[in-house]
Amino acid sequence: MGEDYFRQYGLIAVFLLIAVSVPIGMLMLSRVGTIVCMRPTRPTPTEPEPEPSDRTINPEEVKRRSQMVKLATYESGMRAVGSRWTRFNFRYYYFALLFVVFDVETIFLYPWAVRYGVLSETFGWVVLAEVVVFLAVVTLGYVYAWRKKALEWV
Numbered sequence: 001m002g003e004d005y006f007r008q009y010g011l012i013a014v015f016l017l018i019a020v021s022v023p024i025g026m027l028m029l030s031r032v033g034t035i036v037c038m039r040p041t042r043p044t045p046t047e048p049e050p051e052p053s054d055r056t057i058n059p060e061e062v063k064r065r066s067q068m069v070k071l072a073t074y075e076s077g078m079r080a081v082g083s084r085w086t087r088f089n090f091r092y093y094y095f096a097l098l099f100v101v102f103d104v105e106t107i108f109l110y111p112w113a114v115r116y117g118v119l120s121e122t123f124g125w126v127v128l129a130e131v132v133v134f135l136a137v138v139t140l141g142y143v144y145a146w147r148k149k150a151l152e153w154v
Contacts, residue, residue, distance in 0.1 A: 098145055105138050
């Protein structure tokens with residue numbers, strides 16, 4: 001009995017060792033890649049790209065253009081438009097947070113619904129009363145959020 005008990009702690013220690021060593025190993029590998037020039041370092045800003053011409057491109061020009069590409073803002077396959085700092089309304093975040101809270105509370109009902117038949121045979125009406133109390137608390141929270149106008153979309 002005691003041997004199996006400590007074996008479970010050994011398994012937790014192995015998982016903890018893996019959880020710590022994988023990120024540290026990735027960071028060390030990235031650092032080694034930078035040292036041996038396998039991955040780029042921080043690019044230095046250069047002047048804007050000149051108009052295209054018929055001249056040949058020398059290696060310095062290739063390096064300069066690659067640094068400009070590294071510095072360019074790129075998101076979703078499109079060039080960025082406008083400034084990078086935009087005001088974000090907190091109500092959108094608040095609305096999403098309320099959705100997650102009520103969604104997670106709804107997920108708690110699923111195991112109860114699956115096991116209701118077995119639980120009602122064992123514990124009787126107490127199981128139904130507990131879920132009614134749970135739903136009352138969830139409904140009370142929903143009504144509170146509704147009265148505070150937290151559920152209104154801007």
